[in-house]
Amino acid sequence: MVKAKIRLSFLIIFFVLIYLPGKSQTIVGDGALRIDSTYKKAPNDKASALINYAKNFLGVPYRYGGTTPSGFDCSGFINYVFRNFGFSLVRTSYGLAELGQTVAISEIQPGDLMFFKGSNVRSSSIGHVALVVEVANGDIRFIHSAGSSVRIDSFRKSRYYIQRYVKTKRLDYGGN
Numbered sequence: 001m002v003k004a005k006i007r008l009s010f011l012i013i014f015f016v017l018i019y020l021p022g023k024s025q026t027i028v029g030d031g032a033l034r035i036d037s038t039y040k041k042a043p044n045d046k047a048s049a050l051i052n053y054a055k056n057f058l059g060v061p062y063r064y065g066g067t068t069p070s071g072f073d074c075s076g077f078i079n080y081v082f083r084n085f086g087f088s089l090v091r092t093s094y095g096l097a098e099l100g101q102t103v104a105i106s107e108i109q110p111g112d113l114m115f116f117k118g119s120n121v122r123s124s125s126i127g128h129v130a131l132v133v134e135v136a137n138g139d140i141r142f143i144h145s146a147g148s149s150v151r152i153d154s155f156r157k158s159r160y161y162i163q164r165y166v167k168t169k170r171l172d173y174g175g176n
Helices: 002-018 045-055 074-083
Strands: 024-028 032-036 101-103 113-117 126-136 139-146 149-154 165-170
Touching: 045 074, 045 126, 045 139, 074 126, 074 139
Parallel strands: none
Antiparallel strands: 024 032, 101 165, 113 126, 113 165, 126 139, 139 149
């Protein structure tokens, strides 16, 4: 009964905060997450090209340990996309989470990597990675290999990812 009330309270607060007008939104998850509601473009041409290339793989099936267009897991997908642009990255999501500069959720921009806990929300370790493709209207949209295929999801609309969010990292794409 108590858990049901907590869940209901969480959902009510979540939806109220999402639809409040203003420059930024607050989303309740493992802490207060503030997302800028202004539209953000990719920081440079390389980041834009990387995002556009990643979108070519929408619908490719999810495959545990997969690293090719016949099937990707989350880090296999990120590695494959980045490798096309000359980047050699570590293979695992928790290894990728050690690269780059940590950025606040309010500062996320297209091209950043978002990291999440795996299926166990109580875990403290990184288990999933996604590439930010759009930041607009108080939402972050990211592409990743999860569930059954490579897909784009909305952070704001996903209770699953909100409660598993750990951090965001920004890699140096080397300018334009």
